Amino acid sequence: MTSVVVVGGGLAGLVAARRLAGDGVDVTLLERRGELGGRVRSIHRDGYTFDRGFQVLFTEYPAVRAELDLDALDLRYFTPGATIARRGHRSTLADPVRNPGSFLQTVLNRDVTLGDKLRTVALRGDLVAKSAGDIFDGQDTSIEAYLREKGFSRRFVENFAAPFYGGITLDRSLSSSSAVFEYTFKMLAEGRIAVPAEGMGAIPDHLAARAASAGATIERDSEVTAVDGHEDGATVEVGSETLSTDAVVVATDPKTARELTGVEAIPTEGRGCVTQYFSGPERRTLDTGRKLILNADDDRPNTVAPMGAVAPEYTPGDEQLFAATVLGDPDDSDDELASAVLDALASWYPEHRFDDVTLRHTSRIPFAQFAQPPGFRTSLPAVDAPDGDVYLAGDYTQWSSIQGALRSGQVVVDEVRRALGQ
Ligand SMILES: Cc1cc2nc3c(=O)[nH]c(=O)nc-3n(C[C@H](O)[C@H](O)[C@H](O)COP(=O)(O)OP(=O)(O)OC[C@H]3O[C@@H](n4cnc5c(N)ncnc54)[C@H](O)[C@@H]3O)c2cc1C
Numbered sequence: 539m540t541s542v543v544v545v546g547g548g549l550a551g552l553v554a555a556r557r558l559a560g561d562g563v564d565v566t567l568l569e570r571r572g573e574l575g576g577r578v579r580s581i582h583r584d585g586y587t588f589d590r591g592f593q594v595l596f597t598e599y600p601a602v603r604a605e606l607d608l609d610a611l612d613l614r615y616f617t618p619g620a621t622i623a624r625r626g627h628r629s630t631l632a633d634p635v636r637n638p639g640s641f642l643q644t645v646l647n648r649d650v651t652l653g654d655k656l657r658t659v660a661l662r663g664d665l666v667a668k669s670a671g672d673i674f675d676g677q678d679t680s681i682e683a684y685l686r687e688k689g690f691s692r693r694f695v696e697n698f699a700a701p702f703y704g705g706i707t708l709d710r711s712l713s714s715s716s717a718v719f720e721y722t723f724k725m726l727a728e729g730r731i732a733v734p735a736e737g738m739g740a741i742p743d744h745l746a747a748r749a750a751s752a753g754a755t756i757e758r759d760s761e762v763t764a765v766d767g768h769e770d771g772a773t774v775e776v777g778s779e780t781l782s783t784d785a786v787v788v789a790t791d792p793k794t795a796r797e798l799t800g801v802e803a804i805p806t807e808g809r810g811c812v813t814q815y816f817s818g819p820e821r822r823t824l825d826t827g828r829k830l831i832l833n834a835d836d837d838r839p840n841t842v843a844p845m846g847a848v849a850p851e852y853t854p855g856d857e858q859l860f861a862a863t864v865l866g867d868p869d870d871s872d873d874e875l876a877s878a879v880l881d882a883l884a885s886w887y888p889e890h891r892f893d894d895v896t897l898r899h900t901s902r903i904p905f906a907q908f909a910q911p912p913g914f915r916t917s918l919p920a921v922d923a924p925d926g927d928v929y930l931a932g933d934y935t936q937w938s939s940i941q942g943a944l945r946s947g948q949v950v951v952d953e954v955r956r957a958l959g960q
Pocket of ligand 1: 548550551568569570571574575576577590591593594595596760762789791792794906907931933934941942943
């Protein structure tokens with residue numbers, strides 16, 4: 539029986555393990571941590587759910603549709619649109635196509651111009667008609683240059699695009715690839731954003747259950763320290779053991795993948811963030827319902843997500859819970875960051891008091907995504923770049939997202955099948 543070792547139990551490794559096991563391959567997945575999920579994990583404490591860094595599932599990602607049973611994940615949805623906030627000012631930007639009741643609010647919103655609203659509708663039509671292949675293999679520039687070229691106003695860029703797409707790419711300067719902008723814009727136009735009722739960590743749990751039921755063996759607390767590809771097969775060192783196998787799939791974070799394989803094309807420059815969770819004594823709506831709040835002034839915090847309103851299961855009882863995300867890898871202490879977040883909230887909501895709000899949890903993620911400058915896709919490593927029967931999976935072979943990670947698991951399995959003549 540053909541055997542494959544998969545190194546890393548993030549989304550990419552779990553998809554690869556499940557698909558290979560489904561083909562009848564003897565699969566062992568080795569995960570260095572005591573829990574699976576990699577960059578998609580949740581903490582459950584005192585009745586709260588805290589995702590390790592605020593993140594969301596785009597329901598229309600094709601690999602999400604192919605690999606996950608969305609009904610089983612019991613999704614809780616954000617409302618399309620956003621609240622734009624700055625000192626002494628809030629406004630609503632809704633999606634008039636999805637939410638006709640908000641049409642007037644959106645038309646009257648002065649944080650973006652009427653021209654921007656018309657350009658958004660036109661762009662939506664263009665991108666819905668454009669294929670993913672055309673987006674990722676076409677011309678690429680920075681998001682900022684792209685929006686300027688399309689005629690969007692400075693107001694639109696500063697008040698909406700910088701915090702919203704800065705939140706998606708963890709890069710508020712909008713210097714990231716416009717292909718990522720186009721693809722995520724298209725996905726938002728065609729679908730929704732959501733979190734599972736049990737937290738984002740339910741996604742890898744779901745994939746792990748599927749991989750195990752397909753026959754994969756999953757071993758936690760198993761750190762791989764070396765991988766060697768041979769002409770016919772490969773070896774993996776884990777603890778004091780050396781495992782011999784027909785092929786290895788390296789599905790770790792990019793930095794470890796580069797260390798284990800020596801493939802220089804694996805990108806290791808990262809983008810980080812800090813997410814802080816605050817609870818309030820009652821279900822205060824913060825006047826935003828289930829919409830994200832975007833900070834039009836600066837990135838402290840860049841966004842605030844009303845998690846308690848979106849997914850009441852994230853809180854015990856009727857408590858309010860919101861997730862504030864600061865971009866980068868700041869040196870400030872948790873208390874200093876929390877105080878900046880509460881100052882910002884107080885400046886946006888002068889009618890509210892925030893002195894009864896409690897900081898519940900801080901997640902610091904120095905490496906959340908790899909940096910994706912314009913043209914980044916042309917230098918990503920080939921799946922079969924390592925020597926011998928060693929193959930690469932992970933977001934860093936596609937683009938930095940849940941879609942990229944899941945898709946990479948699908949692609950590597952096709953490559954392994956081909957190489958092993960399956
Ligand atoms: C805060 C944050 C916000 C994000 N926001 C979004 C979002 O809103 N939408 C979106 O689509 N994407 C988002 N992303 C990106 C997305 O989560 C990642 O692109 C994706 O999860 C990467 O999955 P992966 O399987 O490629 O890698 P990883 O998740 O990094 O998994 C690699 C696994 O390998 C294991 N490993 C490492 N070294 C070893 C070793 N030596 N031996 C054994 N195992 C090892 C790790 O422990 C880990 O479990 C976000 C990420 C973060 C962190």
